[in-house]
Amino acid sequence: MKSIKEEVRFSEAAPSGKPEIVSTLGHGMMVTGNIVCTGAMHVFGRVIGDIHAAQLVICEGAKVEGKVVAPDLVVQGEFRGTINGNNVKLQGTAVVDGEIFNKSLTIEQNALFEGVARRLDKPVAAPSAAQAPVEAPAAAYAPQVAPELKIVS
Numbered sequence: 001m002k003s004i005k006e007e008v009r010f011s012e013a014a015p016s017g018k019p020e021i022v023s024t025l026g027h028g029m030m031v032t033g034n035i036v037c038t039g040a041m042h043v044f045g046r047v048i049g050d051i052h053a054a055q056l057v058i059c060e061g062a063k064v065e066g067k068v069v070a071p072d073l074v075v076q077g078e079f080r081g082t083i084n085g086n087n088v089k090l091q092g093t094a095v096v097d098g099e100i101f102n103k104s105l106t107i108e109q110n111a112l113f114e115g116v117a118r119r120l121d122k123p124v125a126a127p128s129a130a131q132a133p134v135e136a137p138a139a140a141y142a143p144q145v146a147p148e149l150k151i152v153s
Contacts, residue, residue: 027061034066036127043077054126060093071124075111086123 022040025031029045037053043062056070062077073085075094083096086103090096092110100117103124107113 025062038127038129052127058094069124069127071126084120084124086120 020040022042023037024041025035025043025045025047027044030048031045032048034050035041035047035052037051037056039053040055040057041051041053042057042059043051043064044059046063048065050067050069051064052069054070055072056068057074058064058068058077058079060076064078065080067082067084068079069084071086073083073087074089074091075096076091077093078095080097082098083100083102085101087106088100088102088104089106090108090111090113092108094108094111094113096111096113096115098115100113100115101120102117103120105117
């Protein structure tokens with residue numbers, strides 16, 4: 001019996017016209033904290049915290065607990081918490097427990113959903129570059145040296 005994995009691609013191109021870079025949290029990785037991604041993100045590992053992304057796929061085998069805000073969201077793995085999205089799709093392997101606030105919700109056959117789904121009045125926006133974490137200057141990572149003490153008499 002062959003297993004067919006469906007690759008999820010979003011129809012919208014990157015705003016800059018450049019090829020879309022997909023950020024990936026790999027198998028065996030666990031993040032505890034909040035994630036902001038101005039582009040597309042695929043989660044294969046585990047996240048305990050909030051995710052705000054332009055496009056998000058919680059892949060088969062992944063587990064996410066927290067709050068997700070994403071205009072486009074596909075769930076293939078496990079999710080527990082609150083989802084805010086314009087286009088939310090629960091694929092056949094999805095297990096979702098929580099609330100889904102959406103403009104459009106698709107639940108495929110064999111997907112498990114326990115919770116409440118409500119329509120959104122306003123569409124969800126992707127995170128802006130201003131919301132993304134700013135890289136700290138290299139000096140912030142330099143070892144701290146105690147200042148010299150000079151005695152003048």
